[in-house]
Amino acid sequence: MQLIVNPSDELPIYRQIMRQITEAIAGGRLKSGDRLASHRELSEQLVIAPLTVKKAYDELEALGYIDTQRGRGTFVSAHLPEIDRADQTIQLQEAARRLLAQAYLAGLSLADTINLLKTADRELTDGPAVPQAKESA
Amino acid sequence: MQLIVNPSDELPIYRQIMRQITEAIAGGRLKSGDRLASHRELSEQLVIAPLTVKKAYDELEALGYIDTQRGRGTFVSAHLPEIDRADQTIQLQEAARRLLAQAYLAGLSLADTINLLKTADRELTDGPAVPQAKESA
Amino acid sequence: MQLIVNPSDELPIYRQIMRQITEAIAGGRLKSGDRLASHRELSEQLVIAPLTVKKAYDELEALGYIDTQRGRGTFVSAHLPEIDRADQTIQLQEAARRLLAQAYLAGLSLADTINLLKTADRELTDGPAVPQAKESA
Amino acid sequence: MQLIVNPSDELPIYRQIMRQITEAIAGGRLKSGDRLASHRELSEQLVIAPLTVKKAYDELEALGYIDTQRGRGTFVSAHLPEIDRADQTIQLQEAARRLLAQAYLAGLSLADTINLLKTADRELTDGPAVPQAKESA
DNA sequence: GTGGTCTAGACCACC
DNA sequence: GTGGTCTAGACCACG
Numbered sequence: 001m002q003l004i005v006n007p008s009d010e011l012p013i014y015r016q017i018m019r020q021i022t023e024a025i026a027g028g029r030l031k032s033g034d035r036l037a038s039h040r041e042l043s044e045q046l047v048i049a050p051l052t053v054k055k056a057y058d059e060l061e062a063l064g065y066i067d068t069q070r071g072r073g074t075f076v077s078a079h080l081p082e083i084d085r086a087d088q089t090i091q092l093q094e095a096a097r098r099l100l101a102q103a104y105l106a107g108l109s110l111a112d113t114i115n116l117l118k119t120a121d122r123e124l125t126d127g128p129a130v131p132q133a134k135e136s137a
Numbered sequence: 138m139q140l141i142v143n144p145s146d147e148l149p150i151y152r153q154i155m156r157q158i159t160e161a162i163a164g165g166r167l168k169s170g171d172r173l174a175s176h177r178e179l180s181e182q183l184v185i186a187p188l189t190v191k192k193a194y195d196e197l198e199a200l201g202y203i204d205t206q207r208g209r210g211t212f213v214s215a216h217l218p219e220i221d222r223a224d225q226t227i228q229l230q231e232a233a234r235r236l237l238a239q240a241y242l243a244g245l246s247l248a249d250t251i252n253l254l255k256t257a258d259r260e261l262t263d264g265p266a267v268p269q270a271k272e273s274a
Numbered sequence: 275m276q277l278i279v280n281p282s283d284e285l286p287i288y289r290q291i292m293r294q295i296t297e298a299i300a301g302g303r304l305k306s307g308d309r310l311a312s313h314r315e316l317s318e319q320l321v322i323a324p325l326t327v328k329k330a331y332d333e334l335e336a337l338g339y340i341d342t343q344r345g346r347g348t349f350v351s352a353h354l355p356e357i358d359r360a361d362q363t364i365q366l367q368e369a370a371r372r373l374l375a376q377a378y379l380a381g382l383s384l385a386d387t388i389n390l391l392k393t394a395d396r397e398l399t400d401g402p403a404v405p406q407a408k409e410s411a
Numbered sequence: 412m413q414l415i416v417n418p419s420d421e422l423p424i425y426r427q428i429m430r431q432i433t434e435a436i437a438g439g440r441l442k443s444g445d446r447l448a449s450h451r452e453l454s455e456q457l458v459i460a461p462l463t464v465k466k467a468y469d470e471l472e473a474l475g476y477i478d479t480q481r482g483r484g485t486f487v488s489a490h491l492p493e494i495d496r497a498d499q500t501i502q503l504q505e506a507a508r509r510l511l512a513q514a515y516l517a518g519l520s521l522a523d524t525i526n527l528l529k530t531a532d533r534e535l536t537d538g539p540a541v542p543q544a545k546e547s548a
Numbered sequence: 549g550t551g552g553t554c555t556a557g558a559c560c561a562c563c
Numbered sequence: 564g565t566g567g568t569c570t571a572g573a574c575c576a577c578g
Contacts, residue, residue, distance in 0.1 A: 104163035
């Protein structure tokens with residue numbers, strides 16, 4: 001599992017890490033029980049402070065995505081969280097609206113945007129083609 | 138043009154304003170040449186500091202969405218920015234991937250997510266049904 | 275003498291007018307005794323408030339470039355001002371430095387920039403080829 | 412990197428800061444990757460409000476000259492902006508025309524003005540001899 | 549420590 | 564009235 005981090009990105013580094021891990025879970029590239037790299041390993045790999053990685057893991061654990069077992073390591077949670085549907089749906093609906101607004105400003109149509117989603121579906125399961133880029137404004 | 142702002146939202150207030158204005162442009166509710174409320178006026182309406190509105194306007198101007206004329210007011214730009222297509226497409230593709238990842242984590246399918254987009258299309262042109270909510274990570 | 279004004283320009287409108295008139299004098303297209311358009315005429319031509327034109331004329335008169343004769347009109351001054359050399363030279367030296375800095379940032383060389391000046395020399399006497407554009411930042 | 416600011420100058424303080432930094436980049440005294448003083452630090456040095464410095468930095472970032480990294484500092488951009496050549500050339504050509512018009516009004520010749528540029532070239536790489544002066548109209 | 553945001557209030561220039 | 568600038572001080576999030 002290769003992560004990439006961009007310190008100039010508007011999104012905090014620990015959130016970039018969280019996002020990549022949750023996306024990997026969503027895409028099925030990480031499964032319940034899979035072991036994650038330790039803080040130390042990951043922080044060396046990404047050339048960032050170990051505390052930053054720890055914060056990402058802590059938050060992911062609080063959200064129920066991963067479990068830390070002292071002395072053994074960190075693993076993708078056996079029972080992934082079932083998020084409150086009502087709340088989640090509102091958030092997703094808004095995220096969809098934002099995506100579409102961006103697309104319209106760029107001159108794309110609804111159909112174009114749907115195609116983006118279909119491409120995204122392939123990317124998610126294979127891992128991103130293009131590593132990581134700037135958070136859109 | 139009715140804006141709504143939520144100070145406890147994770148997204149900064151000036152960004153909430155920016156987003157609502159760009160979405161209004163994307164949805165066709167604001168057109169080139171339309172006059173925006175002055176930053177003082179809007180700040181009273183929203184019960185926030187004038188500088189906060191001004192910051193939103195400044196950034197929108199830097200991005201090319203609006204034009205300000207000293208002593209006269211602020212207007213939707215006559216020539217809306219044509220952003221670099223290549224760069225734009227990458228950003229949109231990533232935004233699509235993030236949306237889909239969120240949706241999958243919530244248990245939705247690709248088809249469900251496409252339906253979200255279709256609903257968003259209606260919202261964009263009419264104005265958002267639900268005012269404003271938290272920025273999802 | 276055709277003037278052009280851009281309300282979106284950072285430079286105030288009255289200053290845009292002042293600049294174009296002084297440039298015309300510098301280039302020899304306006305000579306001592308030449309008659310300028312009246313406030314009224316010019317404000318109609320440019321579609322701006324008469325007060326704005328008046329302010330430009332007032333300032334030019336205060337600087338000694340033009341003379342207003344009540345009931346007769348406004349004329350290019352018979353004795354154009356001789357500006358304080360010492361002060362003027364410092365200002366020019368700085369203006370030159372700013373021009374060169376801009377040019378360097380754009381990738382031009384000193385020689386390129388000198389060529390710009392030579393072209394400008396021709397433009398000044400003939401009137402600008404390209405009407406008027408944004409004040410550079 | 413020593414900056415100097417003049418609050419009574421017609422040019423806003425934040426612009427004076429912007430100009431000095433871009434000129435330092437143009438003259439090669441600041442290079443990609445160099446770290447700038449934090450806006451707090453600089454504001455103490457210059458005895459102005461931190462927000463004023465921040466505004467200068469924000470604008471420079473929007474223009475692509477510098478990058479900020481939360482918690483780490485502000486750096487000269489690794490990829491300095493390559494501005495649209497066509498547009499840039501028009502702006503430079505106008506700036507040259509304005510400089511020359513000023514020079515002519517002061518009684519200088521084309522040759523004199525070219526010499527000003529040559530002097531400016533030396534100043535730019537060494538840092539300005541004369542600190543800062545009034546924006547000429 | 550860094551940058552990011554927000555406030556309340558001031559003064560100026562322009563139209 | 565409009566936008567443009569600046570201040571002094573506050574609180575937060577990040578690394």
